[in-house]
Amino acid sequence: MKAYAEVIGDPIAHSKSPLIHRHWLAAAGIDADYFATHVKPDELAGFLASRRADPQWRGCNVTIPHKQAIMPLLDRIDPAAARIGAVNCVVPEGDELVGYNTDYAGFLEPLQPMLAETHLFRMARILGAGGAAKAVALALHDQGFTIVVGARNLDQARALRANFAPDEKLIAPLDHFATPIAFDWDNRDGILDVVVNTTSLGMKGYPPLPLDFSHVPPNAIIYDIVYAPLETPLLAEAKQRGLRAINGLAMLIGQAADAFRRFYGVDAPRQDDEALQAKLLA
Structure with a gap:
């Protein structure tokens, strides 16, 4: 299986994150994928345990209702995320799972x-x-x-x-x-x-x-x-x-770009943001 990242939440079908990240992956020529994964609250610990063991997993965005609940399950929290009291991005770094807040x-x-x-x-x-x-x-x-x-x-x-x-x-x-x-x-x-x-x-x-x-x-x-x-x-x-x-798309795309960089180690290709916005609004 190729490298991948994902967004988790409950519910999750409405998320626009897969569209954004797949658009950038294609534009950057990165052989990876991005999914929306439905994770219920009682499944959160098991989800993280399974992803720790997956060498192809690059991390996940986190949405409602997990932004606070996921914090004690992580090895380290970025200081900005700790101040905010919420994590919306988890990245494997070495043997650790590290929580960030890309909304900031x-x-x-x-x-x-x-x-x-x-x-x-x-x-x-x-x-x-x-x-x-x-x-x-x-x-x-x-x-x-x-x-x-x-x-x-x-x-x-x-x-x-x-x-x-x-x-x-x-x-x-x-x-x-x-x-x-x-x-x-x-x-x-x-x-x-x-x-x-x-x-x-x-x-x-x-x-x-x-x-x-x-x-x-x-x-x-x-x-x-x-x-x-x-x-x-x-x-x-x-x-x-x-x-x-x-408008709110500016923040949505901006926080996704911060997560993309953390997942794949390169900046998101932002030269065609207008085309991306058109996709998001279609």
């Missing part, structure tokens, strides 16, 4: 051109405080952002901020951002503002995110990690207002 790097990837610039101040408003928000918050915190968290569950918001900088003044109920405010924004020259939706609101089958744009600074970047639909109501309004908009 994947989220930052489309922001890199802006992060390479010098700013007087960086501020992010993160809407949502679930699992994805933790990777997003830590990534932005490490890039020097002051972070406000808006969440339906304020205890979750406090727990999220406790990972980097507890501050009761910088959390708010999510519905606070749905109510218009009369605020005279100051001069934002030299300031990088980012507003990130990490909730499922705006996703197909869910209501839109209730955000009134009076809460959004001029020239802010609006980043929605939802990718189905590609243009959520939040991003559509951002574009109408002339704001920079980043």
Whole structure:
């Protein structure tokens, strides 16, 4: 059997990871494959034991509900994944199984051109405080952002901020951002503002995110990690207002590229990302 990697979860049939990785494997001319493997919670330990003994296995991506449960079954956890408290990528390294979190790097990837610039101040408003928000918050915190968290569950918001900088003044109920405010924004020259939706609101089958744009600074970047639909109501309004908009496919492809490099030891061939996005949206 040739070399392979895979994504595991319960359920797993919906995953787009095989499409992404097979696209890159073909483009790179790598004789390997990538599968979606259904692993139930009570099968997780047995799955890892069987893969340890397989010399063709290059690793796996990990999705719901295994991102926390898999951690005590691994030999080593990357420090960033340990801080986030979740693993979504496992790689065999020598005799060890090592856990990583590629959401951190994947989220930052489309922001890199802006992060390479010098700013007087960086501020992010993160809407949502679930699992994805933790990777997003830590990534932005490490890039020097002051972070406000808006969440339906304020205890979750406090727990999220406790990972980097507890501050009761910088959390708010999510519905606070749905109510218009009369605020005279100051001069934002030299300031990088980012507003990130990490909730499922705006996703197909869910209501839109209730955000009134009076809460959004001029020239802010609006980043929605939802990718189905590609243009959520939040991003559509951002574009109408002339704001920079980043969709969820950017993070999906970015985190997959980080995993691909770990699996196969080469960078993912990114020269035809537009063709890949078209496949993902077909």
